[in-house]
Amino acid sequence: MTDPLLRIAEALERLAPPMAVAADPLAHPAYVWRGAVLEPVRDFRPQPLDRLHGIDTQKAVLLGTVRHLAERAAAHDVLLWGARGSGKSALVKAVAGAVQGEQPGALALVEIVTPRLDTLPTLFAQIADLPRAFLLFLDDLGFDAAADGRALRSMLDGGAEARPANARLVVTSNRRHLVPREMIDQPTAINPGDAADDGLALADRFGLSLGFHVVDQDGYLAIVAGYAQAYDLPFDPAEAVNWATRRGSRSGRVAWHYITDLAGRHGRSLS
Numbered sequence: 001m002t003d004p005l006l007r008i009a010e011a012l013e014r015l016a017p018p019m020a021v022a023a024d025p026l027a028h029p030a031y032v033w034r035g036a037v038l039e040p041v042r043d044f045r046p047q048p049l050d051r052l053h054g055i056d057t058q059k060a061v062l063l064g065t066v067r068h069l070a071e072r073a074a075a076h077d078v079l080l081w082g083a084r085g086s087g088k089s090a091l092v093k094a095v096a097g098a099v100q101g102e103q104p105g106a107l108a109l110v111e112i113v114t115p116r117l118d119t120l121p122t123l124f125a126q127i128a129d130l131p132r133a134f135l136l137f138l139d140d141l142g143f144d145a146a147a148d149g150r151a152l153r154s155m156l157d158g159g160a161e162a163r164p165a166n167a168r169l170v171v172t173s174n175r176r177h178l179v180p181r182e183m184i185d186q187p188t189a190i191n192p193g194d195a196a197d198d199g200l201a202l203a204d205r206f207g208l209s210l211g212f213h214v215v216d217q218d219g220y221l222a223i224v225a226g227y228a229q230a231y232d233l234p235f236d237p238a239e240a241v242n243w244a245t246r247r248g249s250r251s252g253r254v255a256w257h258y259i260t261d262l263a264g265r266h267g268r269s270l271s
Helices: 004-015 056-070 088-102 117-127 146-156 181-185 192-203 217-230 237-247 252-265
Strands: 030-033 038-040 078-082 107-112 133-138 167-173 208-212
Touching (some): 038 117, 056 088, 056 107, 056 208, 088 133, 107 117, 146 192, 217 237, 237 252
Parallel strands (some): 078 167, 133 167
Antiparallel strands (some): 030 038
């Protein structure tokens, strides 16, 4: 008779997800990092830069520094902060795609999808000696504890585990000052001055800090019109405004959701 403990172990092994296989770090335009190995993004299709409206200044600045990174020249780490749905994440991917089109093979985007920032030194070790630049993307960053912020601060500048020369971090956040959640949820337990100092100390480590703000109605309609033109879709401005009113906000994300609905009603695909 088979040992019950052995049967249990075999059953658990069957249930466990297979270990990810490391991808060739020179072969793909984009990867995800879950904490152990680089995994290729199956279908990396960023928006063309000219479809992103209302953020021309941010677009130009981020494009410039990512070009520098791809050329292995001096480049900044970047913090993109501001209103939800204002195009921060879309801009990072669009800029990466644009630079890849200009300099094939020179740059890869790596999206960090693990909350375990203490795994980043492992990633650094895997890419440090490669003949390629890497844009490390942390989307919608938030910390559960002050120690996480201090760890990232050390990686940006001034610590033993700083990121390698061929990699730069680009971080998006809804807040300009990256204060840990514990300092927001329990304001009476934390000295407000300490919270502000911690947030500023981390934000100051980024060479570039780009703000994104809520668009007005004209700006929102310009975004809708840009998407509609790109996909050859007729649209009614009054209907687009009504869509945003029902959603309670005007943003690039809301504009895209409206375009998705419009395309569906016309039997069209956006792929």
